[in-house]
Amino acid sequence: xxxxxxxxxxxxxxxxxxxxxxxxxxxxxxxxxxxxxxxxxxxxxxxxxxxxxxxxxxxxxxxxxxxxxxxxxxxxxxxxxxxxxxxxxxxxxxxxxxxxxxxxxxxxxxxxxxxxxxxxxxxxxxxxxxxxxxxxxxxxxxxxxxxxxxxxxxxxxxxxxxxxxxxxxxxxxxxxxxxxxxxxxxxxxxxxxxxxxxxxxxxxxxxxxxxxxxxxxxxxxxxxxxxxxxxxxxxxxxxxxxxxxxxxxxxxxxxxxxxxxxxxxxxxxxxxxxxxxxxxxxxxxxxxxxxxxxxxxxxxxxxxxxxxxxxxxxxxxxxxxxxxxxxxxxxxxxxxxxxxxxxxxxxxxxxxxxxxxxxxxxxxxxxxxxxxxxxxxxxxxxxxxxxxxxxxxxxxxxxxxxxxxxxxxxxxxxxxxxxxxxxxxxxxxxxxxxxxxxxxxxxxxxxxxxxxxxxxxxxxxxxxxxxxxxxxxxxxxxxxxxxxxxxxxxxxxxxxxxxxxxxxxxxxxxxxxxxxxxxxxxxxxxxxxxxxxxxxxxxxxxxxxxxxxxxxxxxxxxxxxxxxxxxxxxxxxxxxxxxxxxxx
DNA sequence: CGAGTTTGACCCGCGC
DNA sequence: GCGCGGGTCAAACTCG
Numbered sequence: 001x002x003x004x005x006x007x008x009x010x011x012x013x014x015x016x017x018x019x020x021x022x023x024x025x026x027x028x029x030x031x032x033x034x035x036x037x038x039x040x041x042x043x044x045x046x047x048x049x050x051x052x053x054x055x056x057x058x059x060x061x062x063x064x065x066x067x068x069x070x071x072x073x074x075x076x077x078x079x080x081x082x083x084x085x086x087x088x089x090x091x092x093x094x095x096x097x098x099x100x101x102x103x104x105x106x107x108x109x110x111x112x113x114x115x116x117x118x119x120x121x122x123x124x125x126x127x128x129x130x131x132x133x134x135x136x137x138x139x140x141x142x143x144x145x146x147x148x149x150x151x152x153x154x155x156x157x158x159x160x161x162x163x164x165x166x167x168x169x170x171x172x173x174x175x176x177x178x179x180x181x182x183x184x185x186x187x188x189x190x191x192x193x194x195x196x197x198x199x200x201x202x203x204x205x206x207x208x209x210x211x212x213x214x215x216x217x218x219x220x221x222x223x224x225x226x227x228x229x230x231x232x233x234x235x236x237x238x239x240x241x242x243x244x245x246x247x248x249x250x251x252x253x254x255x256x257x258x259x260x261x262x263x264x265x266x267x268x269x270x271x272x273x274x275x276x277x278x279x280x281x282x283x284x285x286x287x288x289x290x291x292x293x294x295x296x297x298x299x300x301x302x303x304x305x306x307x308x309x310x311x312x313x314x315x316x317x318x319x320x321x322x323x324x325x326x327x328x329x330x331x332x333x334x335x336x337x338x339x340x341x342x343x344x345x346x347x348x349x350x351x352x353x354x355x356x357x358x359x360x361x362x363x364x365x366x367x368x369x370x371x372x373x374x375x376x377x378x379x380x381x382x383x384x385x386x387x388x389x390x391x392x393x394x395x396x397x398x399x400x401x402x403x404x405x406x407x408x409x410x411x412x413x414x415x416x417x418x419x420x421x422x423x424x425x426x427x428x429x430x431x432x433x434x435x436x437x438x439x440x441x442x443x444x445x446x447x448x449x450x451x452x453x454x455x456x457x458x459x460x461x462x463x464x465x466x467x468x469x470x471x472x473x474x475x476x477x478x479x480x481x482x483x484x485x486x487x488x489x490x491x492x493x494x495x496x497x498x499x500x501x502x503x504x505x506x507x508x509x510x511x512x513x514x515x516x517x518x519x520x521x522x523x524x525x526x527x528x529x530x531x532x533x534x535x536x537x538x539x540x541x542x543x544x545x546x547x548x549x550x551x552x553x554x555x556x557x558x559x560x561x562x563x564x565x566x567x568x569x570x571x572x573x574x575x576x577x578x579x580x581x582x583x584x
Numbered sequence: 585c586g587a588g589t590t591t592g593a594c595c596c597g598c599g600c
Numbered sequence: 601g602c603g604c605g606g607g608t609c610a611a612a613c614t615c616g
Contacts, residue, residue: 343589345608358607362588372607 322410325386326402327376328459334373335385338399339363341371352377364393382460409455413446 328335334357341359349356354375361369368389376382387406395403446455 342587344610346590347606347608350605356606360608370607 322413322453322455323386323388324406324410324455324457325384326406326457326459327382327384329379329381330383331381332383334359335383336398337385337402338396339369339391339403349374354380361389361391363391363395363399367392386454405457406455409457413453413455 326335334341340362342362343357344360345358346355347358352374354377356372356374359371359373361367361371369391370388372386372388374384374386376384390407391403445458446453
């Protein structure tokens with residue numbers, strides 16, 4: 001058999017073979033975290049492609065509609081309105097990270113209205129049933145919210161940690177970091193790679209197992225708190241780590257908190273089905289007990305067996321493949337993200353003179369994670385890296401930041417676009433957008449564009465509106481900011497006003513519905529992932545700080561080379577090439 | 585010689 | 601059904 005896939009050749013045992021059930025969801029979701037405003041045209045272009053604009057438009061439309069419908073409040077549509085409210089609430093909560101109040105809100109609204117307006121028993125009964133229904137919905141939403149919140153928390157935590165790390169590094173002179181600094185933006189080269197790691201995933205709501213899988217795994221490691229590491233040597237950066245997961249920090253020297261990845265990478269869309277057999281099928285015996293090693297293995301490629309997932313998470317089912325793309329300026333062919341990659345292909349993408357390179361994670365056999373690297377057509381200094389899949393193995397500390405960040409982003413997207421219920425993907429997007437958008441900054445944008453929704457993290461520029469300049473985030477400040485954001489009431493107005501307004505809701509909903517319709521393919525919603533204004537900046541800064549500029553592998557040792565930047569300056573800035581984005 | 589890259593061919597989904 | 605384009609494979613090649 002030819003199963004000798006490159007993997008086999010390399011060193012991967014077949015056992016690790018990722019078996020991807022062909023049934024894997026073909027859909028992809030891509031999340032884009034944008035950050036550059038200043039990025040200028042390049043960034044703008046990119047966003048445009050994504051369709052961010054649409055998103056905003058939608059918002060406006062919603063508002064308008066809301067105004068119009070405003071008068072209708074109290075009308076027979078109460079119920080619907082309330083429903084909307086729920087949705088909105090979710091958004092709010094998400095932003096606020098508070099959950100649990102929506103119920104009351106909803107109830108209040110409903111009950112009061114109902115009482116006032118429904119006189120006949122029949123009507124009352126009806127109303128009640130409605131309420132019940134709403135409550136259920138509310139629950140669902142809550143779940144979603146929880147998920148999102150968790151992810152958000154994770155991100156924050158992570159960022160915080162990074163920041164702290166960085167800070168300590170500067171001030172205290174933390175011991176080594178390995179990441180190379182991005183020449184482009186980091187003047188002080190403070191990139192430090194956090195040698196410590198925090199487990200985030202756990203934050204996930206305890207009752208939301210799936211959540212974890214969705215988000216956390218996306219990038220892999222992220223999350224999960226590994227119990228074992230909690231005691232680490234480093235002072236916990238922040239304790240507010242994700243809710244219950246405590247942030248466990250460990251000296252990262254070499255240990256990696258291995259997340260509990262239950263991975264099931266199985267899914268993996270993979271369209272080239274034909275080939276699958278070689279890779280995964282190759283392993284004849286494959287039942288590799290996926291065991292996740294506890295510690296991080298040395299730099300050499302650990303051949304761990306694929307972590308075993310006792311429970312095949314239904315992830316495949318729920319999770320559409322999420323794609324997270326990161327835009328960063330780097331002359332280096334590839335940004336170092338701490339992982340090891342092997343190039344398995346290169347192609348010229350249509351519309352972009354720069355070739356697109358395909359990489360596969362080689363840190364573990366069978367790791368389904370892949371990434372595409374491509375330079376922007378217009379701005380060759382910008383490298384767009386798109387990640388896909390979840391690592392099924394522990395990640396080195398160096399890889400954690402990126403991994404968790406992307407994971408969180410993806411997970412957010414995913415959670416927002418749960419196909420379940422009546423929420424369609426689009427709806428989810430809207431929801432997310434709503435939740436996040438308010439802040440206007442464009443660090444993170446979510447695009448639900450056609451083929452696959454995408455999340456993009458744009459690190460090309462320092463955040464515009466972000467109040468946290470990357471240069472030197474004060475940990476204290478940061479914490480304060482985050483805490484503030486976390487406060488339930490933090491920006492009530494921002495959200496409350498707009499979102500809560502029942503009238504707007506209807507508008508919103510309409511928009512949401514409309515989206516799917518036209519968007520079937522092009523509708524894209526862009527949203528900032530954080531409701532916290534600081535968030536974007538922080539996140540970007542954090543990531544940026546550890547993204548090495550050189551392919552030489554600052555930390556991970558990715559040896560891949562990215563497509564050489566075609567010297568030709570992109571004459572036409574007609575399109576930006578977002579790897580996960582395709583223009584069809 | 586092993587590990588990784590190069591590169592043309594192949595597969596597959598999608599739009600026309 | 602056909603062609604296009606994205607994504608992957610895998611033999612050949614390069615490098616240390």
